[in-house]
Amino acid sequence: MADRAQQINPWFGVGAAALVAALILGTLGIVAFYAPDAGRLGPSDWAAVRFTVSQAVLSALISVICAIPVARALNRRRFFGRSLLITLLGAPFLLPVIVAVMGLLTVFGRSGWVSQLLELVGLPPIPIYGFHGVVIAHVFFNLPLATRVILQGWSSIPAERFRLAAQLGFSARDMVVHLEWPMLKRAAPGAFAIIFAICLSSFAVALTLGGGPRATTVELAIYQAFRFDFDLGKASILASIQLVMAGSAALLALWVSQGQGGFGKGLDRVAARWDGANRLSLWGDTCAILLASLFLLVPLSAVAMRGIGAITELPSAVWFSAWLSIKVALMSASLAFFLALSIALAAVRFAWIESVGLLAIAASPLVIGTGLFIAIFPLASPQECAMVVTASVNAVMALPFALRVLIPAVQDVNAHYGRLSMSLGLSGFALLRLVILPRIRAPLGFAVGLAAALSMGDLGVVALFAATDEATLPLQIFRLMGAYRMDAAAGAALLLGLMSFGVFWICDAWGRRNA
Numbered sequence: 001m002a003d004r005a006q007q008i009n010p011w012f013g014v015g016a017a018a019l020v021a022a023l024i025l026g027t028l029g030i031v032a033f034y035a036p037d038a039g040r041l042g043p044s045d046w047a048a049v050r051f052t053v054s055q056a057v058l059s060a061l062i063s064v065i066c067a068i069p070v071a072r073a074l075n076r077r078r079f080f081g082r083s084l085l086i087t088l089l090g091a092p093f094l095l096p097v098i099v100a101v102m103g104l105l106t107v108f109g110r111s112g113w114v115s116q117l118l119e120l121v122g123l124p125p126i127p128i129y130g131f132h133g134v135v136i137a138h139v140f141f142n143l144p145l146a147t148r149v150i151l152q153g154w155s156s157i158p159a160e161r162f163r164l165a166a167q168l169g170f171s172a173r174d175m176v177v178h179l180e181w182p183m184l185k186r187a188a189p190g191a192f193a194i195i196f197a198i199c200l201s202s203f204a205v206a207l208t209l210g211g212g213p214r215a216t217t218v219e220l221a222i223y224q225a226f227r228f229d230f231d232l233g234k235a236s237i238l239a240s241i242q243l244v245m246a247g248s249a250a251l252l253a254l255w256v257s258q259g260q261g262g263f264g265k266g267l268d269r270v271a272a273r274w275d276g277a278n279r280l281s282l283w284g285d286t287c288a289i290l291l292a293s294l295f296l297l298v299p300l301s302a303v304a305m306r307g308i309g310a311i312t313e314l315p316s317a318v319w320f321s322a323w324l325s326i327k328v329a330l331m332s333a334s335l336a337f338f339l340a341l342s343i344a345l346a347a348v349r350f351a352w353i354e355s356v357g358l359l360a361i362a363a364s365p366l367v368i369g370t371g372l373f374i375a376i377f378p379l380a381s382p383q384e385c386a387m388v389v390t391a392s393v394n395a396v397m398a399l400p401f402a403l404r405v406l407i408p409a410v411q412d413v414n415a416h417y418g419r420l421s422m423s424l425g426l427s428g429f430a431l432l433r434l435v436i437l438p439r440i441r442a443p444l445g446f447a448v449g450l451a452a453a454l455s456m457g458d459l460g461v462v463a464l465f466a467a468t469d470e471a472t473l474p475l476q477i478f479r480l481m482g483a484y485r486m487d488a489a490a491g492a493a494l495l496l497g498l499m500s501f502g503v504f505w506i507c508d509a510w511g512r513r514n515a
Helices: 011-033 043-076 082-089 097-108 113-120 131-155 159-167 172-200 204-209 218-229 232-258 279-307 316-346 351-362 365-376 382-423 428-439 441-456 461-465 473-482 486-512
Strands: none
Touching: 011 232, 011 316, 011 351, 011 365, 011 382, 043 082, 043 131, 043 172, 043 218, 043 232, 043 279, 082 131, 082 279, 097 113, 097 131, 097 204, 097 279, 097 473, 097 486, 131 172, 131 204, 131 279, 159 172, 172 232, 172 351, 204 218, 204 473, 218 232, 218 365, 218 461, 232 351, 232 365, 279 486, 316 351, 316 382, 316 441, 316 473, 316 486, 351 382, 365 382, 365 461, 382 428, 382 441, 382 461, 428 441, 441 486, 461 473, 473 486
């Protein structure tokens, strides 16, 4: 067995997983323990649960349904700039939420471009605040994720299957029944489950576009319980409900992805998709790619166009917040590097350990932060530790995505080089330095860059505990929007977007260099 060749002590990874579990479950226990009473949920809290589930289901459903024609079109069309377009379609996932909201408001807001066009033809504007706005924002963020997952499923069908289908005289309907539909039955449920879990724990989108009594998510209700009522009992109950719902969805996504049976191996040829040669299919694929590109890239362009003129006139507080965001991102990326690498190495022997990392999708970062502050309070001032706590929580929240990138790479290295390394007597740090790290450098750089970018744009724990004179850049943008200083907010949003993409590009380029 290849996994028997593992010569690195897995207990470091087990310890890292235990630390993550303690941060998620232990902090929830601390909050519940210090609650003055058991807490009780009112009608508004159950309304928040219903709103959270309904918007998550609809957001995930729309994202997956819209991703299917886009992924199919990208799979069977080859055109200049295709690779660049696929890369750009992943940009919204890295984009800070507050920056995306600025772009969506410019395009879909009451005075946005789309609303102005609708008024010209006598139609009412799109309601961007409340349920509609939350769903639009979630589809904006998760459509690229669903597209990449389903596109990977299409790419997993060997070219030889399509050649055989052509020889057998398959019609377009036969292709769907015998090749595409079986693939979608495996890929689409996993994409739906993971997007559903992500939308369940949404906070920044609901804070900016929802927030009213009829548009409050569970995570936003937890924020309100802490911020306005300091009701620890209610917050712990809501966090437990969210943990069960999102955790079940995340575990379902992991089970679906691991239980997939493939189409077998091919010769790594590019599939010749003869089934899309007719003019109707060409127009359909072109429209799918064009509409998805416009929906995802126009808000990004809107942020750049509005912020380019204001970026040179930003107040000094914005630049201080930018420097603070860089420090938080570096701390978060460093911690995520240690946790993800340790758990990925241990996952070669203990496959179940990845499920611990997936708990972060279901966890409430506000509860984790509050639990840490309660634990720190007897030892130090919580305000002095706000940025350290924020970086720690951000690292844990980025862990599921980093593990999904690293674990397959580590398992592949162990399968190909494990026995050879064991026969050469390589183990421990020497095995890690000479064999594993050089071969997982590219996915490792991607994972670290992802963690840094997500931390750079996070608006979660810092919104609850940051001092009035100390704020990261996302929080500073939120405060500028609240003060109706929209030009300054647009300039700061452009700066934040450039910083997020920049730190990701630096880490990713480092990983790909000499990998």
